[in-house]
Amino acid sequence: MSIHVDIASTLRAGARTFRLQTRFEARGQRVVIYGASGAGKSQMLKAIAGLTRPDAGRIELSGRVLFDRAAGVDVSPQRRKVGYLFQDYALFPHLNVRQNIAFGLQRGWRNPPRRGDSDAVNYWLQAFELDAVAQQLPEQLSGGQRQRVALARALVAEPAALLLDEPFAALDPALRVRMRAELDALQRRLDIPMLLITHDPEDAATFGGQVLTMADGAIVEERFL
């Protein structure tokens, strides 16, 4: 993967303003952006996915221009072909595990059937040991299962890259160690480019690759692990 980000936005929350001025280039399949909470990591990740629109700048992912203010390019989030793992997973509470995973495969105005039989969905149910809970709702799952459902939902659409927003923050410490190893193995197996943001130095150390440190809306340091 090659990713090129050079964006600026000003965010206002009441009287407070926050200036995001991020510029970096990353290569390789693993990129970690590390920084304290409030450093602007989530905003930056949302901008890459097209969920927020920067005031100015350019975003390029593996040769595709996703956003270029000067050229008037702003690809919709639907067409960016990125997978996004939300911090608290954002599973659809009214849909069962199978429907959640199949969500992106089903186009149109209707949700996937409760008891579908899609090969791609079956594959991920099996790969993540979710067969037994395929008919359950997200609220009935454990933390680890929720994360696997969210990962499966993002991966089933075969995205060009996977963006992960604090993927382990919602888990208890023991589970965190296990899910880190799982994600590590998954990345090696699929060889899918991953961009992970975290405030936990352990995540950066375990996940490795290119580690960029972010503070006050800007990249301040770059390391390779």
Place this chain on the structure above:
Amino acid sequence: MTEPALTALGLSLKVALWATGIDLVLGMAVGYLLARGRFPGRELLDALLTLPMVMPPTVLGYYLLVVIGRNGPLGAWLHDTLGINLIFTWQAAVIAAAVVAFPLVLKGARAAFETVDVQLEQAARVLGVSEFGVFLRVTLPLAWRGILAGTLLAFARSMGEFGATLMVAGSIPGKTQTLSIAVYEAVQAGQDDTANLLVLITSATCVLVLVLASRLAPGRSVSA
């Protein structure tokens, strides 16, 4: 005695159903706009649209007369171009009921849409689902209970509409005389039996609707 009562009930149901249907469509659209949109004057718009809930129905009726009456801007246009005269028709009763009950749908819809986590909609977008698909597959399934509860209240309010309706639609038996107006007329004419019957029918309908509304109100678990 029973036949005029049934006629009045039928008319009330027809008027209330039309008014509620119109309110549901407009209320969902404006409620979604108020819940998700970020534009100046948002709260002012909400306050303006809530006015019918606090204004005396006779005042509303007067406003409606001014707008849709023969000399009003909309009324004159309808008369001159389409040859339609709304005043003293059941359609005027629908307009009156729709305006009076609108805030109930709007409030319910706005609150229901606001409880839906924006992140779920974002997740659906990133997965490639179109904006309208996101609304139908994520937002609406998570908000419909609140919307329906508001809609049922609007239906009950429409059934009971009196003041504004009387002013724009009058009280023509079999044509614009709804249940609540028929009750008033019966009492005025000293027909206690008719009044009793009409009151019973009205009360039963309202209780039924309120029970339905409370069963659907948010806060109950989805599986219940």
